[in-house]
Amino acid sequence: MPDFLNDKKRYYTPVEYVFDKVGGLYKMPILWRLKDKSLRFSELKRSINRASDRMLSKTLKELVADGFVSKEIIPEVPVKTIYTITEKGKRSIAIISTLREYGFELMKEDGIEH
Amino acid sequence: MPDFLNDKKRYYTPVEYVFDKVGGLYKMPILWRLKDKSLRFSELKRSINRASDRMLSKTLKELVADGFVSKEIIPEVPVKTIYTITEKGKRSIAIISTLREYGFELMKEDGIEH
């Protein structure tokens, strides 16, 4: 008895839906970096250098498909791509910011330095 | 180059830390149900019936170990266990509430009925 379906996937809570759309290791880091400026693939790669090319590419593709990010291709040689946050993406920033604050709070509570 | 370490795990962002502590399919649903009343294992099980016994047990154990929930065992026959949210657990409720609201907003934006 699912709460609701979308794109053939089952979700039981709205939080589950959020995690599916902007969860995982790289989606929020990407959105966070795009929040006030557009970036190229290689710039994102340098900024989030722990992500492999494959994961960065895959994650960006999902963000574009879900409407959080738009992609512009400039057909020079070599090719340039520019990723820009959308209005929908901007509406996710508040949540990321809140999660970051809670994360710092939790880390302090747990005695973690950073 | 990790941002920080804890319990031999690597975290690169505070959000990652949050996801590790209260992420996954069942932690937030459990905390949400315990926010204003204590519940027994079987009550949680009935309420979150999509979770298997194993996952419910495993998840509760982690929440107890991380200090979000406390556990009381009443040694009758048969045994009773009572799970109660802690102060630390209560501080997570605001985040869950915010995520729920954003989830509903996102679902509406995506044209999902519920």
Place this chain on the structure above:
DNA sequence: CGGGATCCGTTGTGATACTG
């Protein structure tokens, strides 16, 4: 009643090599 033990499938992520 409240789990633990075991086994297994799926998914997320990583490493490397390659290409238009």
Place this chain on the structure above:
DNA sequence: CAGTATCACAACGGATCCCG
């Protein structure tokens, strides 16, 4: 430069059975 293809692996979650 911006990816894709391929292979591999560990973590997460599910199913079933068992037990104090």
